[in-house]
Amino acid sequence: MNMADFDNLDDFSVELGNFDVKQVKKFDRMWRTEQGGSVSSGVVYYNGLIYFGCANYNIYCVRPENGELVWKFKTEGCMVESRVTIHDGVLYMGTYDRNMYALNADTGKLIWKYTTNDKIASTATYSDGMIYFGGKDQYVYALDASNGSLVWKYRTYDCMITEPLVVGDKVLVGCYDHFAYCLDKKTGRLIWRFETQGEIHNTNAFAHKDGIVYFGSFDNYLRAVDIETGRLIWKAKAGNYGIGVSPVIDKDIILQATRDGMLFAFDMNGRLLWKYVGSDEDVMGIPCVHNGLIYIGSVGDWCMHCFTPDGKELWRFKAEMFVYEWSVMLGNHLLFPSWDCNVYCIDIRTRQVVWKFRCAGSPAYVPPPYEAFEFQTTVSEKEFREERRKDYSFEFREEEDNTSEYKSDITYQMGTTYREKGKYQVDSREEEF
Secondary structure (H helix, E strand, O other): OOHHHHHHOHHHHHHHOOOEEEEOOOOOHHHHOOOOOOOOOOOEEEOOEEEEEOOOOEEEEEOOOOOOEEEEEEOOOOOOOOOOEEEOOEEEEEOOOOEEEEEEOOOOOEEEEEEOOOOOOOOOEEEOOEEEEEOOOOEEEEEEOOOOOEEEEEEOOOOOOOOOEEEOOEEEEEOOOOEEEEEEOOOOOEEEEEEOOOOOOOOOOOEEEOOEEEEEOOOOEEEEEEOOOOOEEEEEEOOOOOOOOOOEEEOOEEEEEOOOOEEEEEOOOOOEEEEEEOOOOOOEOOOEEEOOEEEEEEOOOOEEEEEOOOOOEEEEEEOOOOOOOOOEEEOOEEEEEOOOOEEEEEEOOOOEEEEEEEOOOOOOOOOOOOOOEEEEEOOOHHHHHHHHHOOOOOOOOOOOEEEEEEEOOOEEEEEEEEOOOOOOOEOEEOOOO
16 A cells, blocks of 8 residues: 555544554665666766766766766776765775775775675765775775775774764764674774664764764664764654665764655754655655755656745755755756766756766666555454454555454554556565664
8 A cells, every 4th residue: 555545544544553564574675676777876076077976886976067977987886875985086995896995086096905705885974084984794994095005994893884073083873783893993992882773774973962863763763872882862754664864964964864855954962953845655764965055856856946044945846856965066056866867057046957978878776765664553453353343444546455354353454565667666674662
């Protein structure tokens, strides 16, 4: 059943009980993304050029004024979720071929590569001659940036895609094992770890300000944690389908996007200031703030949205598939990637396309965004039979495959699957913590 269909079941819901969103399996969607031309990496600007990775195995360098290709480098795997990191003319990027690459940013020539044990979707972080990143093989890596030699690695209990955050002598990273880790920057020694109740799937680095780090989890909470001690300062509920990106701090406002189409604005004490509520079948991307305005892409409506600082939507620009990753503002031009295989350059005054850079290939397959979640409700077998005698009936779309069952005298479950061309297949659940 499509989630929108539940909006029309008020009477049924009152009689049957509350529907809950339950997470029923580990979220591993992005690791199963297949090859294609989708631009699955945020756009990065450096020294007059823009850089991005693609699911067609290529790293691209393009001129931002006209979309002209400068160079491309062919790897052996997709680039999904990660962005390039550039320091002192050297570009660093990990891919699904298990390698972390170092390239000359001007020419695209390979300088070195380091091979791990599994896929890499973590954006690398440069600090004081070192490169830090995590991988699907459950390790946090620290490499010598000059030659790619291993300095240290730290074993966690699950995979990582979070871009590491370096603050002083500490490296902070989130993990699918539900923990946020704080490691010694030079040695990899564990300083502290903080446990949440869900996977930490933050494609960008944790936000931080004044000795506090801010991050979300799939348990639907945004948390503020003391960087020195790992002590919880506050937490705030945000969304129902997990938080997949770290918040962005603009002045004294924390912007947190969620996987059910909402954008929250909190003050630095965790008090809600405002929220934008989009479609509950949407997934909001990484918010970027340029000149006081908020730009954020979405999966459900395939749009780049523009909001005022108080959450009022000014305009939206629709691509041909979903928009999720990091954008760049250059003058009055906004540059952002889309799953439709294009990088767009649009004029924010007219919302017209200035140019598009098309990557070779058709859109990559990616599993449904809510397949780890399902609607559930609890009701006794006796109550269920009584409700059945009331002869409730409601229509389902032809594309939907709806099944329902009850187990002993404990639960009534409603599993759903929905798929239509150009959209996701949905099988929604989520665990309440």
